[in-house]
Amino acid sequence: MTVETDTSRCIAVGNCAAIAPAVFDxxxxxxxxxxxxxxxxxxxxxxxxxxxxxxxxxxxxxHENTPASDE
Structure with missing residues (x-):
């Protein structure tokens, strides 16, 4: 999985940071x-x-079907 965010549309509610704090702040x-x-x-x-x-x-x-990185 890969994640993208569009900060230009964000309204700063904070649900993401509360639900998945390891990924969002x-x-x-x-x-x-x-x-x-x-x-x-x-x-x-x-x-x-x-x-x-x-x-x-x-x-x-x-993006759910992103292949794993070889890193």
Whole structure:
């Protein structure tokens, strides 16, 4: 899974940071989403999916079928 966020549409509710704090945070400046991990480990996938569903501005995009990196 890879994650993208569109901060230009974020309304700073903070659901994402509350649901998946290992992947999302909020800017101290304006409260908009900060993406901490664009390729979270599998244990974070379910919270990330939940955060995307609960985002009132729909700023989180998930790419579920991204192959694992060889790094």
């Amino acid at each position: 909020q800017s101290d400046e304006d409260g908009t989403v900060l993406l901490l991990d664009a390729a979270p480990p599998e244990r974070e996938h379910e919270p990330v999916r939940e955060a995307a569903l609960r985002c009132p501005a729909a700023v989180i995009t998930l």
